Amino acid sequence: MYDLIIKNGNILDGTGSPRYIADIAVKDGKIARIGKDIEGGAEIIDATGLTVTPGFIDSHSHSDNAVMKYPDMAEKVEQGITTSVGGQCGGSVAPAALSAYPLTGEKECLATMGSFLKAYENVELGSNLCIMVGHCSLRKAVMGIENREPTAEELEKMKDLLREGISNGAMGLSLGLIYIPGTYAKTPELIELAKVAGEMNALVVAHIRDEDNKMIEAVLEFITIIRESGARGVISHHKVTKEHNFGKVNYSLALIDRANEEGLEIWCDVYPYAASSTSMSAAFIPKPMHAAGTASMMAALQDPEQRREIAETVKLRHGENLDWVMVTSCPGHPEFKGKRISEIAEIWGKSHYDTVYDLLLDSNLDGTACYFTMNEADIEKVIAHPRAMICTDSSVMMKNPIYHPRLRGSFPRVLGRYVRERKVTTLPEMIRKMTSMPAAVYGLKNKGLLWEGMDADICIFDADKIIDHSYFDNCGLRAEGLNYVIVGGKVAAKDAVYNGTRAGRIIRNDF
Numbered sequence: 001m002y003d004l005i006i007k008n009g010n011i012l013d014g015t016g017s018p019r020y021i022a023d024i025a026v027k028d029g030k031i032a033r034i035g036k037d038i039e040g041g042a043e044i045i046d047a048t049g050l051t052v053t054p055g056f057i058d059s060h061s062h063s064d065n066a067v068m069k070y071p072d073m074a075e076k077v078e079q080g081i082t083t084s085v086g087g088q089c090g091g092s093v094a095p096a097a098l099s100a101y102p103l104t105g106e107k108e109c110l111a112t113m114g115s116f117l118k119a120y121e122n123v124e125l126g127s128n129l130c131i132m133v134g135h136c137s138l139r140k141a142v143m144g145i146e147n148r149e150p151t152a153e154e155l156e157k158m159k160d161l162l163r164e165g166i167s168n169g170a171m172g173l174s175l176g177l178i179y180i181p182g183t184y185a186k187t188p189e190l191i192e193l194a195k196v197a198g199e200m201n202a203l204v205v206a207h208i209r210d211e212d213n214k215m216i217e218a219v220l221e222f223i224t225i226i227r228e229s230g231a232r233g234v235i236s237h238h239k240v241t242k243e244h245n246f247g248k249v250n251y252s253l254a255l256i257d258r259a260n261e262e263g264l265e266i267w268c269d270v271y272p273y274a275a276s277s278t279s280m281s282a283a284f285i286p287k288p289m290h291a292a293g294t295a296s297m298m299a300a301l302q303d304p305e306q307r308r309e310i311a312e313t314v315k316l317r318h319g320e321n322l323d324w325v326m327v328t329s330c331p332g333h334p335e336f337k338g339k340r341i342s343e344i345a346e347i348w349g350k351s352h353y354d355t356v357y358d359l360l361l362d363s364n365l366d367g368t369a370c371y372f373t374m375n376e377a378d379i380e381k382v383i384a385h386p387r388a389m390i391c392t393d394s395s396v397m398m399k400n401p402i403y404h405p406r407l408r409g410s411f412p413r414v415l416g417r418y419v420r421e422r423k424v425t426t427l428p429e430m431i432r433k434m435t436s437m438p439a440a441v442y443g444l445k446n447k448g449l450l451w452e453g454m455d456a457d458i459c460i461f462d463a464d465k466i467i468d469h470s471y472f473d474n475c476g477l478r479a480e481g482l483n484y485v486i487v488g489g490k491v492a493a494k495d496a497v498y499n500g501t502r503a504g505r506i507i508r509n510d511f
């Protein structure tokens with residue numbers, strides 16, 4: 001007797017091969033059999049006319065907070081994600097300079113990745129999770145947030161912690177080269193650390209040093225790190241911002257191709273949206289002012305002279321015109337949710353910058369916005385690239401209003417908008433980029449393929465209907481057309497509604 005039989009689905013096995021119609025039988029969390037007319041299931045799902053694929057793998061996420069705070073990972077499950085790679089952009093839950101984990105029991109000042117993974121390995125999650133070791137976390141643990149090069153001894157200590165993390169199950173090293181303190185590292189430090197990953201056959205993934213005017217230089221730096229270290233590499237959420245940089249991805253993707261022709265192994269991932277998201281205070285109040293606190297920042301914005309100086313500084317980065325900024329939450333003016341700064345400025349009869357600063361003052365500096373700085377044509381080029389994987393770049397934080405539609409919509413959006421409507425690539429190829437490709441890149445040996453013996457992580461959807469409904473002015477809406485999400489052989493979501501099943505676990509590398 002099988003636990004579950006999925007009958008008559010159009011199977012896309014994750015390899016990129018065309019579909020075929022068959023039944024899939026699941027037992028004890030594994031795909032037990034694939035064939036015609038399989039009988040004897042405790043539960044039957046009729047998938048006639050539907051597409052059956054491996055569960056989606058979110059190649060770049062910040063879901064490691066799920067282990068402690070949001071173990072349901074509901075927003076991930078509800079978009080078909082059955083495995084996430086967390087600890088990205090240089091920041092991971094471990095190592096940490098403080099004993100921040102209730103379950104590790106450590107009282108000492110450093111909790112390692114090994115002790116973290118051991119303490120949390122049996123925590124039941126809604127979806128599976130594996131973790132990278134973040135470079136910012138390594139640096140913070142060893143040398144705080146100091147803006148300098150590490151001493152030889154400190155570099156050795158970081159290498160030891162990285163080695164410890166990978167040998168205990170982390171998937172590799174993640175870099176976040178715009179974030180403090182990762183941004184303080186020069187290329188030689190990164191090469192030395194990447195060599196540890198290379199020796200252990202692990203990955204180095206990077207939020208590269210610049211995604212703006214110097215994006216190409218940043219890609220070249222990353223390729224150098226990969227070439228010198230011998231590690232395999234992934235460029236995270238690959239994109240370029242600002243109109244005068246549009247089209248540069250043609251060049252960066254060609255650099256990735258050439259590096260692979262040279263014998264290096266480099267991939268990238270991408271989220272399918274033309275806007276990023278962060279708080280308005282982070283975007284419009286210079287970083288050094290934040291340390292002084294909210295009251296001090298508000299006082300500065302109330303003083304006309306200081307406000308003018310702040311605006312002049314920020315304009316150097318953002319320019320005069322803010323029609324690319326859409327307000328997504330603003331406690332003082334909820335009526336402006338979904339409006340562009342230029343529209344609000346028109347209503348108020350104020351300059352764009354005075355509008356932003358008055359919105360912030362009226363909201364006690366709370367308020368979030370999305371920043372439309374990318375180009376649709378570029379996004380399509382990256383999504384279609386044969387070495388690009390799909391990601392959310394998102395944490396798990398349903399209760400926090402500061403989020404981006406990618407938290408709920410990335411994977412259904414790629415299938416609905418970019419495959420069905422825009423036809424940037426075929427459905428079997430896109431499924432490969434969401435499943436077997438990240439499984440192979442990250443070394444997830446039992447995931448990403450609908451073959452007998454593989455883990456029974458499965459999505460069942462209507463390829464004619466699947467689409468995201470979460471958008472910038474309404475991030476909470478679920479996707480449509482995603483009939484079932486199965487994690488470890490158990491149905492975890494039906495019609496994109498998570499049912500509370502916790503069949504996911506932390507996954508360790510198997511290098």
Ligand SMILES: [Zn+2]
Pocket residue numbers: 089207236237
């Ligand atoms: Zn990032």
